[in-house]
Amino acid sequence: MMGGKNEIKEILGGIDAGKVLYDEPMSLHASLAVGGKADAMVFIENENQLVAVIRRLKENKKKYFAAGNLTNVIVKDSGYRGAILLMNGLKEVSCEKTNDDGGLIFAQAGARLAEVIELSAAEGFTGLEFCSGIPGSVGGAIWMNAGAYGREIKDVLEEVYILDATCNGKTIKRKEISFRYRKTDFAESTIVLSAKFKLKRGNQLKIKERINEILQWRQEKHPLDFPSAGSIFKNLPGQPAGKLIEERGLKGMTVGGAQVSLKHANFIVNSGKAKASDILNLIKLVQSKVEKETGVNLETEVVIIGED
Template sequence: MESRHGANPQAKGTRAEIKGKIFYDVPLADYTSWRIGGPVDYLVFPQDAADLKEVLEWARRDKIPYFILGKGTNILVRDGGFRGMAISLADGFGQMAVTKSLSAEVQLQAGAGLPLGTVIDFCMQKGLSGLEFAAGIPGSVGGAVAMNAGAFGGEIKEVLQAVWVMDARGNMRQDPVEKLSFSYRALSLPPGEIILGGLFNLRPAEVTRVQEEVRKIIALRREKQPYDFPSAGSVFRNPSTGPAGRLIERCGLKGYRIGGAQISEKHANFIINHGGARAKDVLKLIEVVREKVWRETGVLLELEIRVVGEEARD
């Protein structure tokens, strides 16, 4: 199925072999939590694993670069957009099912395109404990696994049993967590590989206890993090010396603004879109932060977000 946001001279006829939606020349600002980003040549929503394999075959055959968009969190798309393909698993990879239920263990299978918040809601309804730390984390299951999302002392890898992956040639496999290479806010996979879903080990618990813990964590997030303006979550990884936000605040950068991008006055590791921000504003802010923190503390901050695309040709 093909749709158009605008004409794209690179589009080559129809893609009858692909069942999912294909959009051309799409502003990615409409699909990212920062509300920032230039156009991508192709935005594709495969319907299932077989459809995704066809999409990857198209990309390989026509030498089209691609990336997984997820829910558009933890990503900055440059103002010139991305010459290639963005793939969203939101339409075809949203399944969720309990595959094993014992007195002390419950296994929950969740597709990569499923919003993480939907999984948390399910756990609250069914009394499943283990993912409470992830309450309020934006993004998809696939993104949470790829980033080894974590907060409040917990990480995704601690409750994960296995991951389903598709390689760049469309071959699928299931990797047990013991064979995966997790690190702080990262899962190392070969280039071009795509997470299709995860199998989580959870524990039965009283519904009210799970609900109370989730509400407590969401309240803490709302108290400490900005929710009034678009953002991408934490911009920098926390170094071994302590929270990145604390270092940025110590350098007097809270509230510092370039164009429409501003370091949040509520949490210094968040850059918010105060209105009309462009990727170049965010990138300049990132440069200012890294230089000043390095100069004043000797700590070189590493990005937690992904940056994709090309600069605009002004």
């Protein structure tokens, strides 16, 4: 019986799936630099190709996973039996002025947040500065309701264009979506294709200053010299996860090549040759130590997928 790479190769071989890498190590693509092989990694270039690929995978009962920039995902070492759909080819970004002297930024799911921020700053629109330094894509930021400095992506979102479970395109207004802390209530199979962000007219110099201030702050506080996925655990109301971990004296704790960052306790970094299992075991260790001493159950912010 065929399985894994060969089976998915035959399934996708029947259509024009664009660029596909088979048996591709996710450690080469994830910001944590860990992760086993996906049977296939499809580089999505346009909506038609995406729909054809998804239909084909569904007909053949194969799993798929939409990925942006893989800055918040851990694929287990045993890999992913299915296709990782990388949205990076959907990268259009544009800006239009609105009648109220504001701006609407249109961005496709695979566009980097950094590019969207750059365009809004260049046009003198304010609202997205808080996202500076978040290394994800537009799709990932919406899916995760990414946030920083007391603001979240929902605060600037106007509408989202999605592909639903039956591969129909649909525009959803912000007020129809319920957002939570690092989470949206989209159905599991929803794929974000693009979004519009509503921004206000601002002072270009001040916008650029704020962006630089945030980038500098991140450089000082975050362990940016090592591969990571940003914050590993969700904060609790009034209780930053990093503080709870640091107060237990867990900074610097290691499992294999995974380490609780010495710079910021809510970051787990790959200090060398970590495997996904090192990161996952360190997560469990931190969770159990924090729970034992404080009764608090730390929930992961990072998305974990793959085979056991």
